[in-house]
Amino acid sequence: MLTSELDYRLPEELIAQRPADPRDSSRLMVVDVLRGTIEHHTFHDLPRFLRTGDAVALNETKVLPARLLTRRGGGGETELLFLKSLGGRNDLWEVMARPSRRLKTGMTLSAGDEELRVVEPLGEGRWVIAGTDVPGMLRRLGRMPLPPYIEATLGAEREYQTVYAKNEGSAAAPTAGFHFTKDTLQDVERAGASLVRVTLHVGPGTFSPVRVEELSEHEMHGEYYLVPEETAHAVGEATRVIAVGTTVARTLESWAASGEREGETRIFIYPGYPWRATDVLLTNFHLPRSTLLAMVMSFAGKDLVREAYEIAVRERYRFFSFGDAMLLVGGGRARS
Numbered sequence: 001m002l003t004s005e006l007d008y009r010l011p012e013e014l015i016a017q018r019p020a021d022p023r024d025s026s027r028l029m030v031v032d033v034l035r036g037t038i039e040h041h042t043f044h045d046l047p048r049f050l051r052t053g054d055a056v057a058l059n060e061t062k063v064l065p066a067r068l069l070t071r072r073g074g075g076g077e078t079e080l081l082f083l084k085s086l087g088g089r090n091d092l093w094e095v096m097a098r099p100s101r102r103l104k105t106g107m108t109l110s111a112g113d114e115e116l117r118v119v120e121p122l123g124e125g126r127w128v129i130a131g132t133d134v135p136g137m138l139r140r141l142g143r144m145p146l147p148p149y150i151e152a153t154l155g156a157e158r159e160y161q162t163v164y165a166k167n168e169g170s171a172a173a174p175t176a177g178f179h180f181t182k183d184t185l186q187d188v189e190r191a192g193a194s195l196v197r198v199t200l201h202v203g204p205g206t207f208s209p210v211r212v213e214e215l216s217e218h219e220m221h222g223e224y225y226l227v228p229e230e231t232a233h234a235v236g237e238a239t240r241v242i243a244v245g246t247t248v249a250r251t252l253e254s255w256a257a258s259g260e261r262e263g264e265t266r267i268f269i270y271p272g273y274p275w276r277a278t279d280v281l282l283t284n285f286h287l288p289r290s291t292l293l294a295m296v297m298s299f300a301g302k303d304l305v306r307e308a309y310e311i312a313v314r315e316r317y318r319f320f321s322f323g324d325a326m327l328l329v330g331g332g333r334a335r336s
Contacts, residue, residue, distance in 0.1 A: 001215040001271050005302065006289045008309050015149050016322035019159050024184045027317055027324040031308050033300045034330035038308055040315065043179045043325055044187070046282075052192030054280075055238035057231070059174040059247045060197045062165035064135065065142030065157075070109040070116065078102060078109060080116075081145055082138060083171050083203050084224065086128065092119070093129050096204065100125040112141050135168065145171050145204075147321055159322070169201035169224070175321040176245030176283050193242070196234045200225040200247045200265075209289045215270050220291065222264040225251045232261055235277065242280040246292045249299075249332075252277040270294040271302060275332040282327050285312055285319040299331040 020026035024044040031038050041048075050056070066082040081096040097103055100121075107118040109129070114137050119128040131137060144157035162177035164185070189195060201224045210218045227235075235241050235252065243249040254265035256276035268291060281299050286292040297305045308326065317324045 001294070003210045003213055003215050003218075003289055006210065006215075006293050006297075008288050008306070008313075010288070010313060010319060014313065014316060014319050014323075016318035016320060016324075017151055018156065019178050019322045020318075020324075022181055023163075023179050024181045026179050028179075029308060029312060029317065029324070029326045031300060031304065031326060031328050032330055033304060033328055034334065036304060038311060044184060046184065046327070047187045047191035047193075049327060049329065050188060050191040050193040050242070051239065053239035054193035054242055055196050055234050055240070056188055056193050056242045056244060057196050057198055057235070057248045057252065058162075058164055058177060058180075058244050059200055059251065060164060060166040061170040061174060061199050061201050061247070062168040063144060063161055063170045063173050064168055065138050065144050066171045067143045067145045068111055068138060068141060069143075070111045072102060073108045073110075076102060080109075080129065081171060081204065082129075082134065082142075083126070084169070084201065085134070091130055091132060091134065093131070093134050094122065095127055095129045096125050097127050098125065100127070103127060111137070114141065147172070149320060150322065156322075164197075166197075167199045167201075169199075171204055172202040173321065174200070174202060174245045174247040176248075176325065178322065179325050180244075194234055194238070196231040198225065198227050198231055198248055198251045200251045202247055208291075209287065210291060210294070215294060218268060218291065220266045220268045222266050223250070225254055225263065225265050227251060227255045227261040229261070240279040241277060242282060243278045244282050246281075246283055246295050249278050249281055249295065268294075269298050271298045273298045273336075275299065275336040278332040279334065280327065280329050281331060282325060284321065284325055285309065285317060285323055287320065296326075296328070299335075300328045301331075301335070
């Protein structure tokens, strides 16, 4: 598949800057993959499309305020995006630096009364940074890592978290979960579905544009995932598995492919992938040339997804992280 097949035209005014209020009042496009039909609903209608015995899987990851502005010892500023701790240690972290070319091994960076040390380069703007209690420092001094297409306001930062976020460690949010309120979660259970939890700590590699011509040549960055034992059991017993977001789909498919419930995944799902664990996918409308759009095309078929996106633009759906949602039924395993 050529990366150019992931292109589409999007008017800038359709990029959502704030979530719907209330969150479950966002629009929901329901795509029946087997029938090839497209319907328009609102998100609080979601329980209508669930059945007794369904397992609705949520990503409990919590976004760290992972963006930090630092000053270099020789003068000037460098912004760091903290991606993940290394080797389970809170004193060594992989970061994305901007500007990266100004950093040198051994350099000291300061933020408030905190000091960090530059350890070594990893390439592509990534570095290893050493510090003391980095999570605590980020909670005090960091800002939420909003995507560049969202204006960085305090209101947007407060809203860049799901209502069920629990396990701190993400550098980006699992945005399909933004549509849920506590009432919606209760309605899902009243419909006879069970709520199950996984964790995938999202890194920016998930959202980075694909820059190679052939999609198969793109390499994913590693992300930590966990499928708890009780979730594995519930998924095995479920009549259908509904993944709330591409991060959940990546987690379930990584577990299904490897047999490992915990680890680091670099799985890249694009057309031709044999789906093993996911029956229904709830997701947002994604950026052009993104691995996320490639996954959606794999799940539901390229032609149907292109049609759905054309309709979404025409009907003025709201796009990207704070935008509207799409429910893809009858794809994934049913098509593999």
